Amino acid sequence: xxxxxxxxxxxxxxxxxxxxxxxxxxxxxxxxxxxxxxxxxxxxxxxxxxxxxxxxxxxxxxxxxxxxxxxxxxxxxxxxxxxxxxxxxxxxxxxxxxxxxxxxxxxxxxxxxxxxxxxxxxxxxxxxxxxxxxxxxxxxxxxxxxxxxxxxxxxxxxxxxxxxxx
Numbered sequence: 776x777x778x779x780x781x782x783x784x785x786x787x788x789x790x791x792x793x794x795x796x797x798x799x800x801x802x803x804x805x806x807x808x809x810x811x812x813x814x815x816x817x818x819x820x821x822x823x824x825x826x827x828x829x830x831x832x833x834x835x836x837x838x839x840x841x842x843x844x845x846x847x848x849x850x851x852x853x854x855x856x857x858x859x860x861x862x863x864x865x866x867x868x869x870x871x872x873x874x875x876x877x878x879x880x881x882x883x884x885x886x887x888x889x890x891x892x893x894x895x896x897x898x899x900x901x902x903x904x905x906x907x908x909x910x911x912x913x914x915x916x917x918x919x920x921x922x923x924x925x926x927x928x929x930x931x932x933x934x935x936x937x938x939x940x941x
Contacts, residue, residue: 831858831912833866843924847871849910850917859911861904867920870898877922 830853838846847866851858862868864876871877875895880888910918 827853827856827858830856831860835866838921845877845922845924846919847877847922848917848919849912851912851914853914855914857911857913857916859909862908862910863900863904867910867918869920870896871920872922872924874898879924 830851832850832852834848834850836846836848838844849860849866860867864874865871866876868874868876872893873896875893877893879891879893881891882888912918
């Protein structure tokens with residue numbers, strides 16, 4: 776015999792609690808969403824932010840074969856608005872290759888294309904970011920960064936804990 780069948784009042788209390796919790800959850804979620812959408816100018820402007828980001832174009836070109844080098848370029852194509860970006864986790868990040876932001880897929884006619892396995896790292900960055908880690912692009916302006924494809928700086932055998940990290 777279960778504890779719930781021997782005590783019907785416990786079943787009633789738990790059922791009432793479940794109904795109240797469900798009602799409260801749906802009521803507060805709907806109210807919060809409606810309130811945030813109508814009164815918070817930052818959230819209302821999020822559509823404008825995504826529109827501005829659509830004017831940020833990325834291009835990749837191979838600028839050298841020895842050593843293999845890629846040039847990553849960000850261009851602001853908006854006709855009148857300058858854009859200011861944090862370089863972290865972007866094509867302009869000096870650690871873009873090491874962070875795994877770039878995937879290299881060699882083209883072979885004989886094989887199915889698959890990405891090259893690249894050793895990646897995880898970094899913790901000091902907040903707030905320094906001014907030199909912010910990039911402002913005027914309308915029509917572009918910024919480029921060269922990424923040299925090379926072996927890891929630290930041999931993977933010397934990393935504590937092996938390739939997967941400690």
